[in-house]
Amino acid sequence: MAADIAYPVELVAPDISAYRRGNVGVDYVQTFDSGVAGPDAMINAVIHGNELCGAIAIDYLMRSDIRPARGKLTLAFVNPEAYLRFDPAAPGRSRFVDEDMNRVWTLERLDGPDNTVELRRARQLRPLYDRVDRLLDIHSMGTYSDPIMLIHGLEKERRLTREIGYPAMIACGAGHVQGLRLIEYAPFNDPATDRIACLVECGQHWAATSADVAIDTALHYLRALGMIDEATLAAHRRTDPVPEQTVADVTHGYAIRTDDFFFTQAFKGLERFAKAGAVIAVDGGEEIRTPYDDCILVMPNHRAVKGQRAFRLARLGGGSATD
Ligand SMILES: [Zn+2]
Incomplete structure (x- = not known):
């Protein structure tokens, strides 16, 4: 069954102990201020402790002396307590310590009485x-x-991700999750402000290519913000340029209803189904079909169980991202 696919750990979790002290009074956070007016920008790694590519990207930016030509750049290892528990022999276990840190970004949780490892760290980083x-x-x-x-789908997010121009696929939509993701935290998820957050999913957690994509996404982001120039991007990039981005709008999130759920194939994600009615999964004997033509399967989760999200569906929206 697809759930039994083993994913080799091709990446090595970088030693981040040198970054612990940081330079802003918060562990594992560094800020570089160019002294020139410009964006107040941030790059986050390891809000999920087992997602090594972000840590590799920040370590690479630090060691390569990539610094902002304008504005202020903050680099953060978001959930170091989870990350430091990463074990290549059990690579899935270090996603979080107490709870998923990308679900706590509501005022109820942040200002509430709960006291988990992830909430404590979220409260520490919240001023940033x-x-x-x-x-x-x-x-x-x-x-x-x-x-x-x-991205959530706000126009300002669509504009920024087009300017970043990488990777090839942009998916817009609510997270369809319990709680809120960091990119949906109040100051970012407000159409009335100019503050923008986006989230990149670089590939499989431990695949070598995910680190290349993480580094390249960070470089494209910095170039889009005018913080590095084209020559720096060209000198450091590891993957091919993206000639044209595709934008899709996430329309559904599917949570498993029974203890007898399976996908009909070992889908890896971004499969496109030209015609409505394609059977992609079976849940308690009921066939789950694509609801419309040109439907894209987004992030199938072969480890999900009853009550958890197994996949999202997206509709190709607006064709080229350069419209
Ligand atoms: Zn994640």
């Missing part, structure tokens, strides 16, 4: 998220899907 005006949150996925830029 209340201040920065651009955020790139780096993630990875459970399958060998091609990379996807995820």
Whole structure:
């Protein structure tokens, strides 16, 4: 069954101990201020502790001396307590310590009485998220899907991700999750402000290519913000340029209803179904079909169980991202 696919750990989790002290009074956070007016931008790694590519990207930017030509750049290892528990022999276990840190970004949770490892860290970082005006949150996925830029779908987010121009797929939509993702945290998810967050899913958690995509997404983001120039991007990039981005709108999130769920194929994500009615999964004997033509399967989760999200569906929206 697809759930039994084993994913080799091709990446090595970088030693981040040198970054612990940081330079802003918060562990594992560094800020570089160019002294020139410009964006107050941030790049996040390892909000999920097992997603190594983001840590590799930040480590690469640090060691390569990539610094902003204008504005202020903050680089953060978001959930170091989870990341430091990463074990290549059990690579799935370090996603979080107490709870998923990308579900806590509601005022109820942040201001509430709960006291988990992830909430404590979220409260520590919150002043940064209340201040920065651009955020790139780096993630990875459970399958060998091609990379996807995820945004909520606000016009300002669509504009920024087109300017970033990488990776090839942009998926817009609510997370369809319990709680809120960081990119949906109040200051970012407000059409009335100019503050923008986006989330990149770079590929499979431990695939070598995911690190290349993470580094390249960070470089494209910095270039789009005018913080590095084209020559720096060209000198460091590891993957091919994207001639044209595709934008899809996430329309459905499917949560498993029974203990007898399976996908009809070992889907890896971004499969396109030309005609409505394609059977993609069976749940308690009921066939789950694509609801419309030109439907895209987004981030199938072969490990999901009853009550958890197994996949999202997206509709090709608006054709070229350069419209
Ligand atoms: Zn993640």
